[in-house]
Amino acid sequence: MMMEKDSVKARKTILISGAGIAGPVCAYWLHQYGYEVVIAERARTLRDGGQNVDIKGAGQQVIRMMGLVERIEARNTLEQGQKYVDATGKLVAVFPKGAFATLTNDFEILRGDFAQILFEATVEICDYRFGTFVTSLEEKNDSMSVTFNDGSVEDFEFVICAEGIGSATRDMILPSETSFRYLAAYMSFFKISRRPGDDGWAYTVNGVDGTFITLRPGNETETTVLVTFIRKKHDITWENQGEAKGMLHDALKGRGTVADRISAELETVRDFYFGPMSQVRVSRWSSGRFVLLGDAAYCPTAFTGEGTALALVGAYVLAGEIKRSTHYAEAFKAYECLVRPYVQSSQNRMNPLLIRLLHPRSRTAIALTHMVQKILASDCVQRRFRLGAVKRERKIGEDFIFPDYR
Numbered sequence: 001m002m003m004e005k006d007s008v009k010a011r012k013t014i015l016i017s018g019a020g021i022a023g024p025v026c027a028y029w030l031h032q033y034g035y036e037v038v039i040a041e042r043a044r045t046l047r048d049g050g051q052n053v054d055i056k057g058a059g060q061q062v063i064r065m066m067g068l069v070e071r072i073e074a075r076n077t078l079e080q081g082q083k084y085v086d087a088t089g090k091l092v093a094v095f096p097k098g099a100f101a102t103l104t105n106d107f108e109i110l111r112g113d114f115a116q117i118l119f120e121a122t123v124e125i126c127d128y129r130f131g132t133f134v135t136s137l138e139e140k141n142d143s144m145s146v147t148f149n150d151g152s153v154e155d156f157e158f159v160i161c162a163e164g165i166g167s168a169t170r171d172m173i174l175p176s177e178t179s180f181r182y183l184a185a186y187m188s189f190f191k192i193s194r195r196p197g198d199d200g201w202a203y204t205v206n207g208v209d210g211t212f213i214t215l216r217p218g219n220e221t222e223t224t225v226l227v228t229f230i231r232k233k234h235d236i237t238w239e240n241q242g243e244a245k246g247m248l249h250d251a252l253k254g255r256g257t258v259a260d261r262i263s264a265e266l267e268t269v270r271d272f273y274f275g276p277m278s279q280v281r282v283s284r285w286s287s288g289r290f291v292l293l294g295d296a297a298y299c300p301t302a303f304t305g306e307g308t309a310l311a312l313v314g315a316y317v318l319a320g321e322i323k324r325s326t327h328y329a330e331a332f333k334a335y336e337c338l339v340r341p342y343v344q345s346s347q348n349r350m351n352p353l354l355i356r357l358l359h360p361r362s363r364t365a366i367a368l369t370h371m372v373q374k375i376l377a378s379d380c381v382q383r384r385f386r387l388g389a390v391k392r393e394r395k396i397g398e399d400f401i402f403p404d405y406r
């Protein structure tokens with residue numbers, strides 16, 4: 001007993017870079033296993049932006065094991081379903097919650113609310129440092145020496161990089177191992193102010209030249225926005241907000257009333273998430289005392305609806321393997337072996353053809369898309385496909401068998 005206590009004490013602290021979804025979940029489990037954790041977050045405050053995230057399949061199991069289900073259910077957006085409207089706001093098709101092909105699931109939580117719940121579950125047990133990021137790393141024999149943006153230098157047992165798709169620290173350590181599968185579209189998530197007409201439904205509009213817009217219920221004062229649009233070239237990065245907003249204004253111009261409303265508020269939006277719709281593919285997820293987690297390692301893209309589930313599963317497995325292995329290299333290898341096939345099957349399900357179909361460009365293609373939406377929403381199609389959807393959901397729930405780390 002004494003030896004176990006001493007060996008826990010002798011451990012150095014672990015650094016997690018990125019306080020999104022994957023970082024705090026991994027921190028929670030590492031703390032359960034007796035580790036001290038520092039979380040560095042580049043933003044000055046917790047980023048509470050985004051629309052609804054899907055917590056499905058194995059990801060739900062992680063949430064259950066963390067005892068967070070009730071807190072998540074209490075923040076359910078209670079979205080009633082999804083309506084497709086045309087550029088003037090006229091109704092095209094209605095997909096209530098539970099319908100085949102609707103966006104609305106049982107577990108409907110805003111990404112920001114989920115991030116807040118994870119933060120609350122870990123703030124007392126980890127050392128959160130906002131406005132902090134890594135500027136360089138140096139691997140030593142028994143630690144990783146990290147220099148932060150304020151010039152301070154600290155040694156950590158190892159570094160877990162959970163910085164999301166545009167991770168800068170990943171690009172310092174594994175630049176040639178990292179590639180992006182660009183799906184020829186850009187995406188953006190943010191919130192705008194809520195208007196009296198915003199009810200409990202999600203509204204989706206297909207605009208000309210391949211602009212896809214969805215507004216979804218947020219909170220009492222805000223409505224959440226997703227805008228994606230086709231762009232052949234992958235030419236602007238995650239860093240340049242001014243250029244990003246300019247590009248988004250162009251994608252919204254002349255796309256109808258919903259687009260005009262968004263454009264009018266764009267300059268004042270709070271947490272702007274914008275970038276190329278790309279999958280992240282890294283040929284190996286670790287190097288020495290450095291390991292990647294979540295979107296930084298294996299972003300599947302938002303249209304799969306699986307980025308959060310992969311982050312949850314990856315975080316749980318990485319922490320568990322760190323707990324049960326005698327050496328970090330063994331832990332990182334086991335984590336990658338277990339999680340990579342799960343990631344690959346998710347990434348491979350995303351077909352660029354689907355992106356093109358969701359973003360019709362000409363008025364004729366949009367009219368055809370409206371016809372398909374009406375057919376899909378019709379009673380006879382719904383009756384036929386709903387049963388199949390239930391079966392598929394069940395399969396997703398059985399998609400990853402967890403090792404037992406307890």
Ligand SMILES: Cc1cc2nc3c(=O)[nH]c(=O)nc-3n(C[C@H](O)[C@H](O)[C@H](O)COP(=O)(O)OP(=O)(O)OC[C@H]3O[C@@H](n4cnc5c(N)ncnc54)[C@H](O)[C@@H]3O)c2cc1C
Pocket residue numbers: 017018019020021022023040041042043047048049050051052053054111132133134162163164165166167168169189271272273293294295296299302305307308311
């Ligand atoms: C503001 C925001 C809104 C989002 N909205 C949606 C959405 O509506 N729908 C959806 O499907 N997905 C959304 N995502 C992505 C989604 O959260 C992820 O796909 C998924 O949950 C995996 O989470 P992650 O923790 O790996 O990455 P993320 O959730 O992207 O978190 C990464 C965190 O790392 C921080 N970070 C970045 N660089 C550094 C650095 N150098 N040093 C320290 N910290 C750094 C970021 O600020 C962020 O807090 C959003 C992400 C963000 C940040």
